[in-house]
Amino acid sequence: MDGPRAPKENELPKVLEFLNTNLRPNSNWSIASEYPTALSPSNIGNIRIITEGNTVLSHAVLKPLIIKTPAIVFKVGAIGSVVTDTQRRGQGLSQQILKECLAEAERQECDVALLWTNLYDFYRKLNFELAAFEESIVLDKEFNANSSSLKFMQDTHVSAEAIHRLYNQHTVGSVRNVADVRKFLSIPNTLLYTAWDAQGQLTAYAVEGKGADLNGYIHEWGGSVSNLLALFSWIRKEKKTPFTIILGQHSLNLITALKAIPGATHNEGYLGMIKMTREKQLFGKIKRAARSLGIADLVLEKIDEQYRLGVGTDVIEFTDEKDMVRAIFGPLPEIPNLKPETMKTLEKVLPVNLWIWGWDSI
Ligand SMILES: CC(C)(COP(=O)(O)OP(=O)(O)OC[C@H]1O[C@@H](n2cnc3c(N)ncnc32)[C@H](O)[C@@H]1OP(=O)(O)O)[C@@H](O)C(=O)NCCC(=O)NCCS
Numbered sequence: 001m002d003g004p005r006a007p008k009e010n011e012l013p014k015v016l017e018f019l020n021t022n023l024r025p026n027s028n029w030s031i032a033s034e035y036p037t038a039l040s041p042s043n044i045g046n047i048r049i050i051t052e053g054n055t056v057l058s059h060a061v062l063k064p065l066i067i068k069t070p071a072i073v074f075k076v077g078a079i080g081s082v083v084t085d086t087q088r089r090g091q092g093l094s095q096q097i098l099k100e101c102l103a104e105a106e107r108q109e110c111d112v113a114l115l116w117t118n119l120y121d122f123y124r125k126l127n128f129e130l131a132a133f134e135e136s137i138v139l140d141k142e143f144n145a146n147s148s149s150l151k152f153m154q155d156t157h158v159s160a161e162a163i164h165r166l167y168n169q170h171t172v173g174s175v176r177n178v179a180d181v182r183k184f185l186s187i188p189n190t191l192l193y194t195a196w197d198a199q200g201q202l203t204a205y206a207v208e209g210k211g212a213d214l215n216g217y218i219h220e221w222g223g224s225v226s227n228l229l230a231l232f233s234w235i236r237k238e239k240k241t242p243f244t245i246i247l248g249q250h251s252l253n254l255i256t257a258l259k260a261i262p263g264a265t266h267n268e269g270y271l272g273m274i275k276m277t278r279e280k281q282l283f284g285k286i287k288r289a290a291r292s293l294g295i296a297d298l299v300l301e302k303i304d305e306q307y308r309l310g311v312g313t314d315v316i317e318f319t320d321e322k323d324m325v326r327a328i329f330g331p332l333p334e335i336p337n338l339k340p341e342t343m344k345t346l347e348k349v350l351p352v353n354l355w356i357w358g359w360d361s362i
Contacts, residue, residue, distance in 0.1 A: 001057070003050035004100035012041060015049055018056035022083045027212060029188040031081065034211030036183035038063040038080060038362045046104060048097045058084040058093035062101045063362050064108050066175040069250075069353045071289040076354075077105030077113040077277060080362030098126055102277055111282040112325075116272045116361050123273050129322035131329040132271035132354045133249040139232060140242045141263030147230035149198045154238065156185050156192045162202040166222035172250050172355045184359040187211055195223065195231040203227040206235065208243065210358060218245045219358025225253050232258075248355030271354060272361075274325050286328065290349045298349060309335075314342040329354055
């Protein structure tokens with residue numbers, strides 16, 4: 001057996017064939033078109049495979065993302081397309097590949113690794129934990145919103161520059177360029193809904209679907225709250241069926257407005273499974289953000305295999321890194337051993353905001 005290692009350029013077609021056979025047996029497109037920035041020649045150094053002779057046995061891909069938030073800029077290693085040949089499962093191949101992806105994430109100074117899965121116990125073995133928040137709102141019924149002078153359409157033939165301009169108004173999100181947006185717009189099964197003002201300017205957009213995933217889910221959107229409400233109202237009337245909007249917790253005004261729509265239902269879930277890859281660097285970033293809020297004595301550290309969390313001398317210690325992931329990204333567990341004033345101070349800093357838009361999920 002050879003690997004875990006990055007494929008050579010001439011092996012990429014074989015790797016994609018392995019992924020298509022195992023992960024997309026019923027699709028008439030290649031999985032590479034669903035993840036155009038991850039499963040691409042430009043990211044080949046972050047793909048890991050194990051091979052035997054000419055055969056690919058196991059695979060995973062790492063896609064480093066820079067995520068800007070108002071307080072902290074994170075580097076996040078998204079991991080996806082984790083799969084082992086059906087005949088070779090249960091031999092530790094995926095664990096080997098994932099460990100190598102995590103080592104690569106660390107080498108590239110990612111603060112955390114993040115993945116989307118329902119195999120919670122499989123990933124908990126590697127100390128991933130469900131963490132950070134994802135809000136979802138289902139629009140069950142048609143509703144009216146003020147849409148005076150706006151025009152709507154559903155078509156992906158829209159300037160990537162215009163989408164990118166609105167995307168850049170988000171306070172939390174990955175750093176993207178126009179070429180990335182152009183690639184994302186070509187993902188199979190993408191429905192792009194847009195709203196235009198009387199001058200022909202794009203004022204809001206919403207993206208539903210992404211290859212085999214996220215049908216019925218709006219996972220990317222941009223524009224002002226009022227223009228987005230008008231767009232969602234139009235989409236609901238056009239579709240004639242309920243759909244779900246996914247949002248980060250920081251989108252407070254839009255969440256409030258959507259919750260107020262009659263018949264809207266709201267759910268809170270997790271962003272994904274997260275594992276710290278550069279703990280010291282991550283703790284440093286959070287402590288710097290705390291200092292900018294006037295909190296100079298936040299304790300967030302690891303000493304001799306013990307994680308320490310608190311303020312000043314009021315500190316708790318624990319050994320499971322998954323508890324630290326929850327403390328940092330939420331939901332912050334009840335910590336009865338800390339004084340109420342310490343919890344109050346901690347809650348000014350934690351959980352930190354982390355959000356990944358749908359096009360970045362792999
Ligand atoms: C999940 C998958 C990648 C695991 O690959 P693998 O090479 O068999 O995994 P490993 O042999 O490294 O497994 C290591 C451990 O995880 C456990 N494990 C494997 N599959 C698991 C599952 N579905 N749920 C929980 N634990 C699982 C194994 O029992 C083993 O545990 P042990 O070390 O305590 O004995 C493989 O089953 C697969 O390709 N599934 C289909 C694609 C898929 O679902 N991918 C995950 C998408 S997020």
